[in-house]
Amino acid sequence: YIRITDIDENSNKYSQQNIVSPLGILEDKYLVKENDILFARTGASTGKTYIYDKNDGILYFAGFLIKANIKNTSNSMFIFMQTKTTKYRRWIELESMRTGQPGINSKQYESYNFSVPSLVEQNKIANFFSLIDKRISLQQEKVSLLREKKQGLMQQLFSRKLRFKDENGEAYPEWEVSSFKEIVTINQGLQIAIDDRYTTPDINRMFYITNEFLRIDSQKKYYIENPSPSVICTKDDILMTRTGNTGKVVTDVEGAFHNNFFKIKYDTNTHNKYFLYYILTSVPIQRKIIQLAGTSTIPDLNHSDFYSIAIAYPCLAEQQKIADLLSTLDSKIEKEDEKLKSLREQKKAFVQQMFV
Structure with missing residues (x-):
C-alpha cells in the first residue's frame, strides 16, 4: 500500500520503512503497474510524484494519490523526469493558488502539457537519467551502510562489548555509572x-541558535543583542533540544541559545565532550529521553527528568579513543554524503537543461 508519506522526498522512490497493507481485497483499478506514475493531489505534498518500479512489488495506491498510465507511444521515465522541472513546480503552485488551498484534481493534471520528442529520443534521455539514478542509488546505499556500521559500533562500544587497551596493552579500568545530575x-x-x-x-x-538552525535546508539566521552570559554557548559546550523535537544534540556551535535548548556543562578533567555527545545520541539514551519527555502534542523534557538518566562511562583516556573512532567514521559519512548531494544536484541541473 503506497501513501504520499511513503514516497521518499529526495529520491521519489517507494520507502519501505513503514509498510502497511490494506484490509480486504482491493479492486485492480487501485493496483500500480508498469508505466504508471502516481501524483499527489492534496496537501503540502501536492505535485509529488512516483514512478512504479517492479522491484517494489505489488502496490495499491492510497486515496490522496492519482494514477496516470503512460501510453506506449511515450517513455514513462521521460515523462516522469519532467515532473522534476522548475516549470512543473511553478505550474503546481499556480494551479493550487487558483483553488485557494494546496490541491490538484485529475482534470487539472490532464491539462498539463509535457514536451514530447520522438520515442527514440525519449528513450535515450530516459536511459541517461536511469544511469544517473543508478549512481545515486549506489551512493545512497554506501552512505546507509556506513550509518548502520556506526550504529552497530556505538552499540558495541557503549555496551562495553568492545573495549580499548592503553598504550601498554593493559585494560583500562572498569566503567563507572552515574546519573547526569552527578x-x-x-x-x-x-x-x-x-x-x-x-x-x-x-x-x-x-547568533541566535533556534530549532530552525537544526534544519539542514534552513537558510534563516537570527541575531539578538546583548544576551546574558548564562544563555551563551561556546564550541566547548553541548546543546540539546528539550521540547518539540526533543533530544536533538549539537556541539561545536557558538552563540546565544533559545529556550528550547538545554546547555550541558561538564568537567573537562573527567569527561570528553565528544564522548558525551555520542552517548547522548545513542539509541538507548535517545529512547529514554523521548520516554521521559512524554507523548503529548509537544514533548517536553524537564530538568529533573534529564538529571535522572544514568550513563556508564570509562576513564578519560578511553573516552578519548571512543570519541576519536566515532569522529573518524562521522567524517567518512560526511564525505560520502557530500558526494551523494553532489550527484543529486548534478541530476537536478541536467533535468533543467534537458527540459528547457
Whole structure:
C-alpha cells in the first residue's frame, strides 16, 4: 500500500520503512503497474510524484494519490523526469493558488502539457537519467551502510562489548555509572520574540541558535543583542533540544541559545565532550529521553527528568579513543554524503537543461 508519506522526498522512490497493507481485497483499478506514475493531489505534498518500479512489488495506491498510465507511444521515465522541472513546480503552485488551498484534481493534471520528442529520443534521455539514478542509488546505499556500521559500533562500544587497551596493552579500568545530575549541569536558554530578532549581524549582536538552525535546508539566521552570559554557548559546550523535537544534540556551535535548548556543562578533567555527545545520541539514551519527555502534542523534557538518566562511562583516556573512532567514521559519512548531494544536484541541473 503506497501513501504520499511513503514516497521518499529526495529520491521519489517507494520507502519501505513503514509498510502497511490494506484490509480486504482491493479492486485492480487501485493496483500500480508498469508505466504508471502516481501524483499527489492534496496537501503540502501536492505535485509529488512516483514512478512504479517492479522491484517494489505489488502496490495499491492510497486515496490522496492519482494514477496516470503512460501510453506506449511515450517513455514513462521521460515523462516522469519532467515532473522534476522548475516549470512543473511553478505550474503546481499556480494551479493550487487558483483553488485557494494546496490541491490538484485529475482534470487539472490532464491539462498539463509535457514536451514530447520522438520515442527514440525519449528513450535515450530516459536511459541517461536511469544511469544517473543508478549512481545515486549506489551512493545512497554506501552512505546507509556506513550509518548502520556506526550504529552497530556505538552499540558495541557503549555496551562495553568492545573495549580499548592503553598504550601498554593493559585494560583500562572498569566503567563507572552515574546519573547526569552527578556529572553535568544544565540550564535553559532565552526566548526572544521574532519581532525582537535581527536578520543581520552587527556589533553587540550574537547568533541566535533556534530549532530552525537544526534544519539542514534552513537558510534563516537570527541575531539578538546583548544576551546574558548564562544563555551563551561556546564550541566547548553541548546543546540539546528539550521540547518539540526533543533530544536533538549539537556541539561545536557558538552563540546565544533559545529556550528550547538545554546547555550541558561538564568537567573537562573527567569527561570528553565528544564522548558525551555520542552517548547522548545513542539509541538507548535517545529512547529514554523521548520516554521521559512524554507523548503529548509537544514533548517536553524537564530538568529533573534529564538529571535522572544514568550513563556508564570509562576513564578519560578511553573516552578519548571512543570519541576519536566515532569522529573518524562521522567524517567518512560526511564525505560520502557530500558526494551523494553532489550527484543529486548534478541530476537536478541536467533535468533543467534537458527540459528547457
